[in-house]
Amino acid sequence: MLFDKQCLAGKRVLITGGGTGIGKGLARHLAAHGAEVHIWGRRAQVLEDAAAEINAEVDAQRVHWQAVDIRKAEAVDAAVGEIWEKYGPLTGLINNAAANFIAPTKDLSPRGFEAITSTVMNGAFFTTHAVGRRWIANGLKGSIVSTLVTWIWTGSPFVVPSAMAKAAVNAMTMSLAVEWAKYGIRVNAVAPGPFPTDYAWKMLNPTDDSSVGATQADEVPAGRFGEISELGNLVLLLQSDGCDYITGETIAIDGAHHLAAPSTFAGLNKLSDEQWAHIKEQAKAASEQSKAQRTV
Ligand SMILES: CCC/C=C/C(=O)SCCNC(=O)CCNC(=O)[C@H](O)C(C)(C)COP(=O)([O-])OP(=O)([O-])OC[C@H]1O[C@@H](n2cnc3c(N)ncnc32)[C@H](O)[C@@H]1OP(=O)([O-])[O-]
């Protein structure tokens, strides 16, 4: 194990969308390093099962769950209040819940747009606000980390509501880092590349012909998908007291995926030496042809 098993002892971290995929992986990673973890989602059974699974692994009742729809501000505030009363103050928040699906933007209905943006943008704000205002009122410091996506820098076709809402949470990250630094509240984000998870892949790569750059390992310069344990290590560091001077940052963890954007020749990474030789042959032939026509 890279970090000490108890390095997060005394930390209490809320993870929205913590019952599945990346959120569940982060819950497992933080609990395995001594943190108390609270997970939220809209499916009680999924949350209960996830908490039981991780608690059995760490041999302690370290993961707690509440069924909360983060789109509902009052429910969010009540659930955060319940954590404070029943368990004590949080030390960290991970805004990880999201909704998304691929669709041509021209075919999106207002309700489809709303389903995604209200979860990603409003949900992250309501949760951040409910937790942050308690930290400020109680004179406590805290660490907020939001799970964004590299589309905040590049945009992305066919997932426009997600790209828009994640960009808004990036703006919240930079803005609150400045507004809340004086309270000792750090506000950062991570921007993962592709980390295949069950539900996200059903939404974003449902058929063979929907397999494009955003979900393909061979489009990542590092040549592979991300592993949740490495994302867990980054989040662990941001939730620890080890780097308190980092705030307002969104850190990409994507094997250089977004830097190899589709607007570049990044796709050529997959070509073999033989294919390159063929390309050179073709290009040289074209050059020779034009050379023959030169008059100066
Ligand atoms: C590289 C990876 C990056 C990963 C990023 C991620 O965020 S992965 C995270 C992935 N994880 C998740 O997404 C987890 C959470 N996801 C969910 O809860 C659901 O999948 C949800 C996103 C559909 C929202 O459910 P809900 O109960 O809130 O909503 P609802 O069912 O009532 O529909 C509302 C409106 O949307 C319309 N509509 C729906 N689907 C499609 C479609 N495919 N096409 C077109 N439209 C669609 C539907 O017709 C309706 O509009 P209408 O007809 O009334 O005008």
Ligand SMILES: NC(=O)C1=CN([C@@H]2O[C@H](COP(=O)(O)OP(=O)(O)OC[C@H]3O[C@@H](n4cnc5c(N)ncnc54)[C@H](OP(=O)(O)O)[C@@H]3O)[C@@H](O)[C@H]2O)C=CC1
């Ligand atoms: N997987 C990947 O490659 C990447 C993922 N991300 C981001 O990582 C995060 C996790 O994604 P991933 O694990 O892949 O996908 P999942 O679909 O597994 O996770 C999304 C979670 O959000 C919860 N959720 C959705 N809507 C709400 C709501 N209204 N209230 C409370 N909880 C809600 C879901 O639970 P329920 O439906 O039960 O409410 C689910 O647990 C997301 O923010 C995503 O955008 C970013 C880049 C890449």
